[in-house]
Amino acid sequence: MSARPGKYLALIPVLAAYLGMFVFGRVQPDMWQLVAMLAFYCCLGQAFNLFLGMTGYVDFGYVAFVGVGTYGMALTLSRLSGVEGIGFGALVIGLLAAAGMSAMLSIAVGAVALRLRGAYFAIATIGVNEGFRYFIEGARIWNGSEGIIFSKDLRAIFGRETAIALSTFWADVFVIVIGASAAVVTLIYMRSKIGFALTALREDEDAAKVIGIFVTKYKIIAFITSAVFAGLLGATAWALKLTYVYPPDAFEIHYTVEAIIIVMLGGAGTLLGPVVGGLLYGLSKYWLAIILPGFQLLIFAPIILVIIVAFPEGTVGYLKKKVRGTALERYIV
Amino acid sequence: MAMLKVENLESGYGSMQVLWQPSLEVEKGSITSLLGPNGVGKSTLLLTVLGVVAPSGGKITYEDLDVTRMPSHDKVDLGLTLVPEGKHLFPSMTVHENLLMGAYRKEARRHREESLELVHALFPILKEREKQVAGSLSGGQQQMVTIARALMTKPKMIMMDEPSQGLAPKLVGEVFETIEKLKEEVGLTILLVEQNAAASLDAADYVYIMHEGRIKAEGKPEEIKGSSEIREAYLGV
Numbered sequence: 227m228s229a230r231p232g233k234y235l236a237l238i239p240v241l242a243a244y245l246g247m248f249v250f251g252r253v254q255p256d257m258w259q260l261v262a263m264l265a266f267y268c269c270l271g272q273a274f275n276l277f278l279g280m281t282g283y284v285d286f287g288y289v290a291f292v293g294v295g296t297y298g299m300a301l302t303l304s305r306l307s308g309v310e311g312i313g314f315g316a317l318v319i320g321l322l323a324a325a326g327m328s329a330m331l332s333i334a335v336g337a338v339a340l341r342l343r344g345a346y347f348a349i350a351t352i353g354v355n356e357g358f359r360y361f362i363e364g365a366r367i368w369n370g371s372e373g374i375i376f377s378k379d380l381r382a383i384f385g386r387e388t389a390i391a392l393s394t395f396w397a398d399v400f401v402i403v404i405g406a407s408a409a410v411v412t413l414i415y416m417r418s419k420i421g422f423a424l425t426a427l428r429e430d431e432d433a434a435k436v437i438g439i440f441v442t443k444y445k446i447i448a449f450i451t452s453a454v455f456a457g458l459l460g461a462t463a464w465a466l467k468l469t470y471v472y473p474p475d476a477f478e479i480h481y482t483v484e485a486i487i488i489v490m491l492g493g494a495g496t497l498l499g500p501v502v503g504g505l506l507y508g509l510s511k512y513w514l515a516i517i518l519p520g521f522q523l524l525i526f527a528p529i530i531l532v533i534i535v536a537f538p539e540g541t542v543g544y545l546k547k548k549v550r551g552t553a554l555e556r557y558i559v
Numbered sequence: 560m561a562m563l564k565v566e567n568l569e570s571g572y573g574s575m576q577v578l579w580q581p582s583l584e585v586e587k588g589s590i591t592s593l594l595g596p597n598g599v600g601k602s603t604l605l606l607t608v609l610g611v612v613a614p615s616g617g618k619i620t621y622e623d624l625d626v627t628r629m630p631s632h633d634k635v636d637l638g639l640t641l642v643p644e645g646k647h648l649f650p651s652m653t654v655h656e657n658l659l660m661g662a663y664r665k666e667a668r669r670h671r672e673e674s675l676e677l678v679h680a681l682f683p684i685l686k687e688r689e690k691q692v693a694g695s696l697s698g699g700q701q702q703m704v705t706i707a708r709a710l711m712t713k714p715k716m717i718m719m720d721e722p723s724q725g726l727a728p729k730l731v732g733e734v735f736e737t738i739e740k741l742k743e744e745v746g747l748t749i750l751l752v753e754q755n756a757a758a759s760l761d762a763a764d765y766v767y768i769m770h771e772g773r774i775k776a777e778g779k780p781e782e783i784k785g786s787s788e789i790r791e792a793y794l795g796v
Contacts, residue, residue: 425652437712
């Protein structure tokens with residue numbers, strides 16, 4: 227538990243995976259869209275794992291943070307397109323707005339819902355996502371149900387060439403960087419007091435309380451961090467890449483379900499799990515769509531069921547047990 | 560001198576009130592026993608005193624300090640802790656890691672090495688099993704880890720909720736021996752909730768009987784033992 231040499235060695239495999247995706251996409255340009263999809267799933271899992279994996283709490287409204295981040299970037303670009311010479315400043319402001327808005331939403335939701343335990347928390351969060359979507363549509367804020375289309379604004383700010391490069395290439399690169407950053411933050415948390423507190427509360431919240439751990443504080447830290455990465459993911463993978471946002475797309479609940487599957491498949495609370503889960507999930511989805519188009523979800527459900535029954539700790543959780551006490555222990559975390 | 564003073568405490572869960580103004584005092588350096596059948600609010604009282612359950616009325620004084628509204632993590636800093644009912648340990652951590660987690664607070668961490676020595680002297684088996692994953696220990700050893708982890712918080716007063724629950728008769732005796740050692744050798748103040756009335760009466764310096772969220776009787780163990788009325792009505796011994 228104390229400082230020991232090589233405590234950050236575990237970053238090597240996870241960062242190598244993100245770098246590998248990038249390199250593969252550059253070497254095989256016709257596979258870039260596949261890489262973009264895989265990066266999205268890995269990043270989604272990595273961000274969600276910061277909360278679900280570290281605390282053991284399931285947030286069924288998680289995609290709301292991705293959606294709000296998407297709006298953060300969309301609003302920034304559409305409002306700032308008239309500002310002379312703003313250029314890349316608009317991107318920075320957009321990312322900050324995305325992070326800030328998802329952080330604020332997570333504080334508002336967390337302050338109420340994180341007082342609830344386990345299943346009650348899960349139930350309470352289901353409503354958040356749908357509620358927020360209908361709030362945007364019903365109250366007609368942020369252009370209501372018409373959404374925001376800002377491809378014109380993107381061109382006005384950056385010029386045609388750069389705007390295309392941003393949505394077809396750089397948006398995906400940002401997603402890879404955000405996923406890798408989420409992994410770095412995860413390991414920093416794991417190796418600090420925060421991680422010990424979160425592990426303790428995940429394993430036994432009552433025991434954590436009686437030894438003096440301020441559990442609510444650490445739950446909120448994990449919740450906000452996870453939400454911020456989700457917001458950044460939305461700002462890049464959805465806003466920047468698609469150049470439009472509609473409420474039903476931004477708050478589509480099946481992304482929450484996919485995030486849960488990825489984290490469970492890879493191993494909740496592990497560092498490497500979301501990448502393994504994201505790759506497994508993304509590749510199987512891609513492959514099933516080719517060999518059995520239209521049937522992928524029907525086939526995918528039982529496959530996931532079998533994996534979760536056979537490896538309840540996820541792929542990486544299982545591997546971690548296998549390498550305990552060996553030299554690989556430091557790398558598979 | 561009273562280390563802990565509880566006055567007219569009220570608390571519960573949501574709209575369900577469990578504690579109906581019980582009052583009690585725990586003398587410094589004593590073992591005070593809280594007895595009563597299941598479901599009368601003994602655990603709720605301990606959880607409320609620590610601050611895990613919020614009180615809705617009454618007053619809690621610890622070392623002459625009003626701690627009624629103080630959150631549990633601050634109370635742990637003041638040297639108050641609880642061994643919760645059931646075996647609440649961190650199952651995937653090793654025995655050693657469980658103990659280190661006990662010294663999570665800054666104040667406790669400063670005394671970590673001496674606390675570890677104390678704990679290993681009290682429970683030598685935990686030193687032997689140091690590297691074993693806590694979830695794979697036997698029931699009795701798990702209970703030892705829970706008590707040992709509480710000691711790692713560097714407490715002055717420790718509340719124990721049914722520490723002998725579910726243990727083999729031989730181990731029940733060992734748990735009570737440990738409790739008496741904690742008082743005699745370590746100098747801890749102990750508030751003990753037990754279903755094992757006979758053993759509890761033998762160990763205690765003072766006894767409270769709780770029923771339906773209220774204190775129904777109190778006295779020295781001999782007095783309680785001497786009153787057939789109390790024994791029949793509340794203890795079944």
